Amino acid sequence: MSKPMSKKNRAKTWFLVHSWLALPIWFFLLIVCVTGTLAVVSQEIVWLANPEIRASQPDDDAQPLSYGQVLAAIHKERPELAVEWLSSPEESHFALTASVSEPGGGSYRLYINPYSGAIQGVSPTFDFSAFTRALHGWWLVPFTNGYSWGWYLVSLLGLPLLVSLITGLVVYKRFWKGFFTPRLRVTQGARVFWGDFHRLSGIWSIWFIAVISITGTWFLIEALLSDFHISISTEGPPSFVARHEVPITADGLAPPRLGLDQITAIAAEKIPGLEVSFITLPEDAFSHYGIGGRGWYPLMFQTAEINPYTGAVAGANLLSNRSTLEFVTESMRPLHTGDFGGLWIKLIWAFFGLVLSMMVLSGLLIWSKRTVQATANLTRRAQRVKPQHAATIVSEGQP
Amino acid sequence: MSKAIAAPQTTAQRLWHRYRFHLNIAMLAIPLGFMPAYFENAAMFRGTLGLGEREIGEFTVGPWSARVAEWHVGDPEAEGKAGNMKEFAVALCEACLPKVKAAYLRIGKPRNLRTAGALLSGSPYRLMAEVVVPQNTTAASDLWLTVEGWDGSVHHTAIPLANASPSLISWLERQPGARP
Numbered sequence: 001m002s003k004p005m006s007k008k009n010r011a012k013t014w015f016l017v018h019s020w021l022a023l024p025i026w027f028f029l030l031i032v033c034v035t036g037t038l039a040v041v042s043q044e045i046v047w048l049a050n051p052e053i054r055a056s057q058p059d060d061d062a063q064p065l066s067y068g069q070v071l072a073a074i075h076k077e078r079p080e081l082a083v084e085w086l087s088s089p090e091e092s093h094f095a096l097t098a099s100v101s102e103p104g105g106g107s108y109r110l111y112i113n114p115y116s117g118a119i120q121g122v123s124p125t126f127d128f129s130a131f132t133r134a135l136h137g138w139w140l141v142p143f144t145n146g147y148s149w150g151w152y153l154v155s156l157l158g159l160p161l162l163v164s165l166i167t168g169l170v171v172y173k174r175f176w177k178g179f180f181t182p183r184l185r186v187t188q189g190a191r192v193f194w195g196d197f198h199r200l201s202g203i204w205s206i207w208f209i210a211v212i213s214i215t216g217t218w219f220l221i222e223a224l225l226s227d228f229h230i231s232i233s234t235e236g237p238p239s240f241v242a243r244h245e246v247p248i249t250a251d252g253l254a255p256p257r258l259g260l261d262q263i264t265a266i267a268a269e270k271i272p273g274l275e276v277s278f279i280t281l282p283e284d285a286f287s288h289y290g291i292g293g294r295g296w297y298p299l300m301f302q303t304a305e306i307n308p309y310t311g312a313v314a315g316a317n318l319l320s321n322r323s324t325l326e327f328v329t330e331s332m333r334p335l336h337t338g339d340f341g342g343l344w345i346k347l348i349w350a351f352f353g354l355v356l357s358m359m360v361l362s363g364l365l366i367w368s369k370r371t372v373q374a375t376a377n378l379t380r381r382a383q384r385v386k387p388q389h390a391a392t393i394v395s396e397g398q399p
Numbered sequence: 400m401s402k403a404i405a406a407p408q409t410t411a412q413r414l415w416h417r418y419r420f421h422l423n424i425a426m427l428a429i430p431l432g433f434m435p436a437y438f439e440n441a442a443m444f445r446g447t448l449g450l451g452e453r454e455i456g457e458f459t460v461g462p463w464s465a466r467v468a469e470w471h472v473g474d475p476e477a478e479g480k481a482g483n484m485k486e487f488a489v490a491l492c493e494a495c496l497p498k499v500k501a502a503y504l505r506i507g508k509p510r511n512l513r514t515a516g517a518l519l520s521g522s523p524y525r526l527m528a529e530v531v532v533p534q535n536t537t538a539a540s541d542l543w544l545t546v547e548g549w550d551g552s553v554h555h556t557a558i559p560l561a562n563a564s565p566s567l568i569s570w571l572e573r574q575p576g577a578r579p
Contacts, residue, residue, distance in 0.1 A: 027423035082523050101522035103493055105446035125445065131437075139426075140433040142440060145476050150429065229479040246500070252550030253497050284520040285501045 011171060016378065018167035019367055021160045022360065029161075030360045032154055035136035036212075037353030040338050040346055042129035047094065049128075052121025053111045055095040064088070064096075064114040067279050068261035073117025074098060074110065081110075085290075086260075087278040088114065091343055095120055137219075147223040155223060158216030165209045168202055178203045191369045198362040201355045208352040215336035218329065234323050239305055239315045240286045247309055257282065257308040263289045266311050271304050271318070282308045288315075295319045298340045299331040450525060451488040455563050460546045461554025463495040465502070467544065469563065474570045475532050484529040485567055489519050489544070496523050503545040504528045506536050506560065512553055515545040536560070538568045 022029045038045070047053055065073070067086050074083060084099040084107075096114040101107035109123040134140055141150025169175055184196045202209075225232065247255040258266075264276055277293035292303035297319055304316040322330070334340040338349025442448050451468030458465055470486035478484050487504055503509070505516025519526035530542070541557035542564070548554075561568055 024419040024422045025426055028426035031427070084522060101446070101524050103524050105450050105488075105490060105522075105525040107444065107446050107522055107525065125442070125447075127441065130441070134437060135430055140430040140437045142433065142436055144473075150433075153426075153429075248551070249549055252548065254500070254549055284518055284526075286518065287520065 012378065014167050015171045018164060018171055021164050021167070022157075022363070023367060026360060026364050029157055030357060030364075032136060032157060033353060033357040033360055035132050037350050037357060039129070039132040039136045040353055041350045042132045043094070044343070044346065046128050050121070050124070053095050054093060055089070055111075055113050055115070055120070056093055058115055062115050065117050066261050067264060067276075068259050070096060070098070070112060070114070070117055071260055074100070074112065074119065077119055078102075083281055084283075085278060085280040090277070090339070146227040151223050152220065155216055155220035158213045158218075158220060161209060161213035161216065165206065165213060169206070172199055172202070175199070175203050191366065194362040194365045194369075198359055198366055201359055201362075205352055205355050205359065208349075209356060211335055212356065215332045218332040219336070222329070222332075232323075232325055232329065234321060234326060235317045236315065239288065241288060241307055241309065241314070243286070245307065245309060246285055254285075255309060258289075258306075258311050260289075262311065263291060263306050263308075266306055266313070267291050267304055270313050271302075271316055274302050274304060274316075274318070297327070299334040300327070446525065450490055453564075455558065458544065458556045458558060460544055460556045461548075461552065463499065463546055463554065464492045465544060465546070465556075466490040467542075467558065467563070469566070470527065472564075472566045475567060476529075478529075481531065483532040485532055485564060486527060486529045487542070487563075489526045489528070490524055491526070491546070498548050498550070499546055500549045501547045502526060503547075504530045505543045505545070506530055506533055506540055508541065508543055508557070509545060509555075512545070512547060515547075516543065532567065532571075536567075536571060538571060 070086055071083060074081060078100075081100040081102055084101065087097045087099075089096060095111040098110045098112055099107070100110055111120045111123070112118065113120055137151065137154060138148040139150035139153055141148040141153070143151075172178070178199060182200055184200055185192050249255050260279055260281075263279065267274055267276055273295050274291070275293040275295065276291055278291070280290035282289060288305035289308050290303060290305055292301050294300070295302045295318070300319060300322070302316070302318045304318075305314040306312070307314050338345050439448070443452065449468065450466055451470040452472045453469040455467045455469060458467060466489065468488045470488050475483040475485040485506075489502060489504070491499055491502065502519040503515035503517060504519060505514070509515045517528035517530050519528045521527045538561060540560045542560055544556045544558065546554050
């Protein structure tokens, strides 16, 4: 084009960009949105399907067992099991989870009643949560060397999603008026209905689409940083128990380790502000107990390492140690998944995830009914420029 | 597609125009294609497929014994400055678990306990370690398993690499400057 684009032509271009953005891969985008929505509430879906992972407080005075009591209960019922970690439920209607392994190498999780210590069940072979997350997060492409290329494929969608949001707001003139005069015409045919639906759900999802596309793009950056071996972490390298700190025994057997309740007591005493919601047991003679949970900032976890023989705090990754950059980057994942504030936040995320999926679908429906025509007209205009014709296209192009 | 769209000029453009929506099918074929591998991997982590992808055998180490397996058959993983890594799984005999302090794996003979190699870690029933593939590894190298007891005793066993990981040998042969 020799002369600068007119305002109308520019709007037309934006509109076409918006229309064509995700089209060749619309179904991929739709499945990613739908599986993402399912992944948000996957634990709740499992909760509905499997009574073994449910647990409720028997009465108002009942106190959950300590980690030491839970471990003792597991060992009493299944003495052969090796316990790797215990994790308290984030929501009170869930059972406590223990990761265990058995002689022969089988490893799985146990669902344990947090009040009685009873083993309620074993994790099924098909892990619905893990599957939906793998499908949504990396399209099931395995991680063989660094990040999976499926991860790149999915996280790249953050960019067209962000551009869709921006171009959508540009072409939807005075979109803020839509908040005050919502319009959803149901009687004027499918094209009008889906158009209204797309705009109405779009403006109410601005915040959500922004959150998902920005955090999704972060996943792309995260993978790039990792694959290029660039670290922004302030966390030191993992610490090990020094050889001279591991006690030597007279009987040739393993020295006793501090119990889980001693470890939690040490953590409570020495690390103020650490709310313990999980504990990992030492993985070998030279590794520490790991202990962690959320702090005052609900989006991030704090962890500490405690020497199993001496009880010394060997390391801690607390909120106060994190850099400002880490506050931003570590908030990205929980903002994407909505798993930082209990059931209600998950339900809000799932609702808007569904709305976003519907926007992909309604966008496609609108496109199939109109954009084909608009593009044809624009191409015709490019071939032989007629001013009146161009004006018609622009008016047709109004969303 | 409407005929009014300008005729694309190049073959690539024409193919893109014609098949761009087939991308959806291609994209959908990816997770379907990887689904068996996903479930196999999940089963491996659950331990229902054995110690690792390829069991190497059971070996005597001093008074004890250990089953050793190659976790994944295939090329080692390039992990930046850490070098190329190959993962193995080890299950010590159940009776020896209370007596064993630590076990290590290394390619090439360790000079002493300090250089015993990668510490095996994780579930006592399936210890795992990522072993560095040193630059001077050849098809004649051995995988050394070192086991240290709580009583202070140290025992070794050497497994020929050709037995421990044929896939690593085939990778070595494909490296530039590989020695026969």
